[in-house]
Amino acid sequence: MSTLSSSLIKLGVLTGDCDAFLLAAAAKRINKFNKSTFFCFDEIEVSRFKLDFRFEKADILRLKSELRVPDVLKMPNRTEFSGLICLCVMLRRLAYPNRLSDLQKYFGFSPQDLSYIFNSMINHVYGNFYHLLTSLQLWWLSLEHLKEFSGALVRKGCPIPSCIGFIDGTLHKTCRPTRSQQEVYSGHKRSHGLKYQSVVTPNGMVANLYGPIPGRRHDSYMLHESGLLDKLAVHLGGQEMYLYGDSGYPLHRSLITPHIGNQLSDQQKLFNLTMSKLRVCVEWEFGEIDKQFTFIDFKKNLKIFLQPVSKYYFVATILKNCQNCLYECQTSKYFGVKPPTLEEYLRNQNLN
Template identity: 50%
Template sequence: MADALDISSLCEDDDLMLLSTLLNEDDVKGPCLNLDDLSDEQFYSFFRFQRNDISRLCNALSLPLKFLCPNGTRVTAHEGMLILLRRLSYPNRLEDMKPLFNRSKSELSYIANTVLDYLYIKHSGKLSNLNQSWLDEEHLQQYADAISDIGGPLQHCWGFIDGTVRPICRPSVNQKLVYSGHKRVHGLKFQSVVIPNGLIANMYGPIEAKRHDSAMLRMSELLPKLEQYMTMPDGTVFYLYGDLAYPLRVHLITPFKGAILSDQERIFNGRMSKLRSSVEWTFGKILSLFAFVDYKKNQKLFLQPVAKYYLVASLLTNCHTCLYGSVTSEYFYLSPPALEEYMS
């Protein structure tokens, strides 16, 4: 394995590192972070993961031993991950991070973006690929049972779909392209599928905020993927549930429509609407953990990788859910997979 990762080449080496080794790399520019200076509470508040889980997180994400940034800065995977987590966890300035890491603003910027690029290129497929071990027939049935066990009237509903608009700073050009008249903000839109264990099973985006959810569904080509992976050999169909913005399909169930509904139809809509709110909880968890992506004044479309920030934050939120659970997993009484199983 090479001594450092050049992000332009994106080495696929899967060698893992140990925390004790990373904290004693002498040839890496800049002093390593002294973790002993932070209490456990401070550490979790700063980085959103517990102290003993950072090494496990780096291992699961298959980070190389060291990163080599475009400006020549070298950094261990451990420190690089901490810098990215701190950058995302709060809308703080690079200037505010200098005392914590004893690095210049330019170094911190290069390091955060290098690790961000690595995670996006190597692992963004985890948010789009439905061919996962935790999405096989056995697990789909567990998700469907978890939904029906707490009052869901559908037997094979395995998750919920919805779109979210992430506000951004008003761009200097082409403002109308990303302006949502409905939300009255400039932003980018993402489509997410959330399952009862709290994980984001699928995410598509970004597209312009003005786009309708049904248009985003068509652009994502999610329905053909659902037909491929969610139709079992015996003919059983597992389907998602979405709001009125989506079309009714074999693999996508929507509420009953119309001004006049029967009592049973109203009860159905009410029960499923209550359960579908779990999607909003997951959106909220991303913003709660990584508030940087919710600070629109610093989400500048042509100056920063705005969409990449949100996608990587979503991936890290899934990792957080695997380690610590979520409101959604507690609500449905269904534990997420282990971090290593999720990332396998």
């Protein structure tokens, strides 16, 4: 407890001054939940805040509120910390592959406390917002908005009048595991890792994320396991709308792929070229996740059987979507489609 707190408590107790006693109790509470002698939110320069935490300083309290981070978080070891500082710890850790000892110099907490804080925040965001990447029954994915997406693609030259987004798989590289190495080894990428399947819409949002599956598996296998196309067909209710994927995917009533073969007509070649230029937005968003939250791209520190690496990727994707809601991304600007607001995205506005 600080000298100021001790003096105020003595003053309140000895003189019966209720205001002094309440002030001392408040000071004691602040010291209890903000143990850091290094980190002060108000003193961080606005110009470097986004560099360190990936969100503007003016938006961080709004993000805390919409992520439903409580004012005080209780850790598994029964220590308690300010919710705002816990959010900052998670964002700072994901922003760059820092060691806990590096963050200790930044926040002033012990590595053990930082580990508790980081994992508790990851579990909080994943547990409360996982459905935003797995359910199609969301307000911003209504038929009205899907028609807006298809219109935006047509304006960019898409030859498919009812295309609503793009699908692709990515290998999230990890450290070589101590067991089951062949399961997670991708011969194509020459690396160990876990695969994920993403659907990106013209407003720059990752609308659906499936995974992880072993890195050796093919994209078509992942599509089958996800059941995404059947869910999409139900969601569309008979409407003729399609996703577009590369040649690694099979044709389906809700999925269109490029023409393949050695003797394609000029029209077919033009179709493939046009759709390839539009489909690259999926790669933009994969790259943006790794760029903004570089911690998940440092494979030497991602150990499959020791860390919840899949949770890290899901949480980073949710946060990337939150960034897009606040600042818009390259895909959104390119197609001219506004993403939902932060509140619309995180408040679970289901269609049902």
